[in-house]
Amino acid sequence: MKAKEIICDVVVVGAGVSGLAAAVSASERGAKTVLLEQNNFLGGAVIAGMHRYLCGLYGKTVSRTINAGLARNLSSCLRKSSIRNRPQRLGKVYVLAFRNKDMKACLHTLVKNRKNLKVFLNSRACSVRQKRGSIQGVRAKAKGRIFTILPKVVIDASGEGAVIKLSKARYRMASYSKRQLSGFSFRLKGLKNANELLSIKVPYYIKFAVYTPLDSHGECLIRLNIPAGRDVVNIRKKAQKVCGCLRKVLPEFKDAYIVEFSPYIIKREGIRLCGEYTLTASDVLQGRRFKDGVVKNCWPIEIWDQKKGPYYKYINSGGYYEIPLRCLKSKNVKNLLVCGRCISVTHEALGSTRAAGTCIALGEQAGIAAVKLNEEYR
16 A cells, blocks of 8 residues: 555554543644554553553542543543442542443543544554654554654654654663563453452462452452563463462362453553653652643552562652643654653652553643644644
8 A cells, every 4th residue: 555644733652541632632622633553442551451440530539530621521431431430449549440341432432523633543653754853754554554644743652652762752761670560461250259358368379469359240350560571472371370370279269260361561661751851759759839730640659669569659748749741841852742651750750650540631731732832833
């Protein structure tokens, strides 16, 4: 198929919750927007990781989300979809429990029939063309075709820093030995007489594993937390061994069997942009505010350490801090914005900013900033 050119105002790479929010935010403000997603589904890690809790939405109360806009709209959609989608307290903070099928439906509602927005699934950004410190074009590959997008502004919401790497924007990345543990989930059926103690028993036998019961009778999720750099084929084999181990040591799992795997390993940490400002752990814990603060966050610093496992550092006085817009702006690529997991933060601060509910708000603000930047080019 011949190469095709698409002219637009904004291109968003990655259709996870942050990328979706960025694309919707830009398009509803009149920007012609293209959204690229390498998978054949929307929702990114939230869907692929079989997540059951949306973190980072709430402050001290669950009456409304700490950030307005799309984060609030999505939580409202989920809560209207089912009484099972409801806030729950985990430790010192609140999360929104949700059913996977309801999340998929609400995400599709967000983009359905959206004016000014074109969505391309199974499409990966493979190269960029630059001139004078700006991205002039993004080349994408899809099944059987290659096309070039000519945008005014680019938003990297890939989670992998796809555009950051292709554009040679400055970034930092911890070594494999220091990165947070990655996650891999699988769903089981056939449990019998399951009870709340399994959330304690499972990690006792399987180091750093997390057990989550599901609404359907006899079903659960197991999430393995593993060092970065592992291969998805081998981790599936490990999941089978874990299932076999649980069948031997826990009567509740005697007849359990795996019915679904995550399609890929969910990384908690990777590339982090070198932005105009780098958010630190001190900023988070002290509840710092900024003149250009665009997103509020109450989520604690949650670190999945390779040796210690998970630990938490909570914000002083239980308040919130702000994420400045400068964390979303590249230092050396003029028209590149970043949202989601790859914004400009330190290793520890990332443990707070990567919460999915926070990433939705970050995406929305990236979309707003892209529209303003696009207007400057006119």
